[in-house]
Amino acid sequence: MHEVSIAQGLLDIAIKSCTKQGYGRIDSIKVKVGKASGIVPDSLLFAFEALKSGTMADKAVLTIEEIPVSGFCKKCSKKFTVEEAYVISCPVCGSTSFDVETGRELNIDEMEVF
Amino acid sequence: MKVKVVTNILEANDRIAAENKKIFDEADVYVINIMSGPGAGKTSLLERTIRGLDGAMKIGVIEGDIAGTDDAERIGKLGTPVIQINTGGGCHLDANMIREVLDDLPLKDLDLLIIENVGNLVCPAEFKLGEDMKVMLLSIAEGHDKPLKYPLMFQESSALLLNKIDLLPYTNVDMEKIKKDSLSLNPKLKIFEVSCKTGEGISGWTTWLQSLVKK
Numbered sequence: 001m002h003e004v005s006i007a008q009g010l011l012d013i014a015i016k017s018c019t020k021q022g023y024g025r026i027d028s029i030k031v032k033v034g035k036a037s038g039i040v041p042d043s044l045l046f047a048f049e050a051l052k053s054g055t056m057a058d059k060a061v062l063t064i065e066e067i068p069v070s071g072f073c074k075k076c077s078k079k080f081t082v083e084e085a086y087v088i089s090c091p092v093c094g095s096t097s098f099d100v101e102t103g104r105e106l107n108i109d110e111m112e113v114f
Numbered sequence: 115m116k117v118k119v120v121t122n123i124l125e126a127n128d129r130i131a132a133e134n135k136k137i138f139d140e141a142d143v144y145v146i147n148i149m150s151g152p153g154a155g156k157t158s159l160l161e162r163t164i165r166g167l168d169g170a171m172k173i174g175v176i177e178g179d180i181a182g183t184d185d186a187e188r189i190g191k192l193g194t195p196v197i198q199i200n201t202g203g204g205c206h207l208d209a210n211m212i213r214e215v216l217d218d219l220p221l222k223d224l225d226l227l228i229i230e231n232v233g234n235l236v237c238p239a240e241f242k243l244g245e246d247m248k249v250m251l252l253s254i255a256e257g258h259d260k261p262l263k264y265p266l267m268f269q270e271s272s273a274l275l276l277n278k279i280d281l282l283p284y285t286n287v288d289m290e291k292i293k294k295d296s297l298s299l300n301p302k303l304k305i306f307e308v309s310c311k312t313g314e315g316i317s318g319w320t321t322w323l324q325s326l327v328k329k
Binding site: 002005006009010012013014017018021031036037038085086088089096106107108109110111112113114 | 115116123124126204208240298301
């Protein structure tokens with residue numbers, strides 16, 4: 001719902017980091033977005049395309065890697081991954097005692113700069 | 115060339131939220147962030163809470179709305195210091211909006227600051243404001259499917275108030291399902307059943323809140 005402000009945030013961080021390292025152009029940015037982060041990838045891409053014009057990321061391609069929700073069950077000691085944006089029980093043994101390990105990411109991972 | 119960045123995109127917000135938290139701690143004020151969908155009864159809950167804790171502690175309020183000052187006017191009538199933030203279309207409050215109004219509140223005189231977030235079951239859960247805890251309000255007429263449809267909100271909150279229980283005879287809502295699914299998502303969730311209309315259950319909530327503020 002607020003992908004525009006997220007896209008602006010990622011653009012700001014990318015430009016700041018690029019300038020700080022002495023480069024002047026961003027060609028690509030890769031971000032990791034967890035399925036439980038509440039962000040819709042298509043909306044983020046759309047917002048990024050609209051916001052990048054006129055910046056040093058004008059030609060930059062945004063790639064989004066979606067990270068599924070995964071966890072570790074404390075009862076059966078198995079790692080698991082689920083399709084949904086949440087876990088309510090271990091899909092292997094049904095236990096409700098587990099740690100969620102991935103799925104909330106909203107990170108810039110890497111970028112190509114020149 | 116490729117450069118590794120590995121930065122959380124919400125980093126700027128989280129940094130300001132941490133600064134807000136420091137300001138709140140220095141002023142010795144406990145802060146709660148109340149979130150719900152539109153019309154669940156956040157402002158009515160604030161009115162009940164303020165009345166219920168009258169004399170026991172000094173309360174201040176920040177009202178977040180897309181537009182309008184109706185909520186702040188309702189709270190102002192109770193003699194409570196209140197600031198209205200209009201997000202102008204924004205779907206949630208963020209840490210910077212809170213930071214900008216802090217100088218207008220008598221923080222040092224307050225024991226409890228209640229922030230009423232914009233009515234929305236999705237985005238407010240993602241933005242830290244510097245609060246001590248998030249509290250969620252769900253009116254029972256919204257339906258028992260909400261916990262699994264909007265999991266993040268339930269996972270992030272420390273307490274869940276189920277409001278409008280006076281409407282129970284007129285709905286087919288499954289209260290046990292709401293409670294079971296909410297606790298599956300967040301086993302530490304403290305659940306209160308209340309009616310802001312009749313006042314039923316409010317004292318359980320205010321007593322619990324008081325025990326946290328006085329710590």
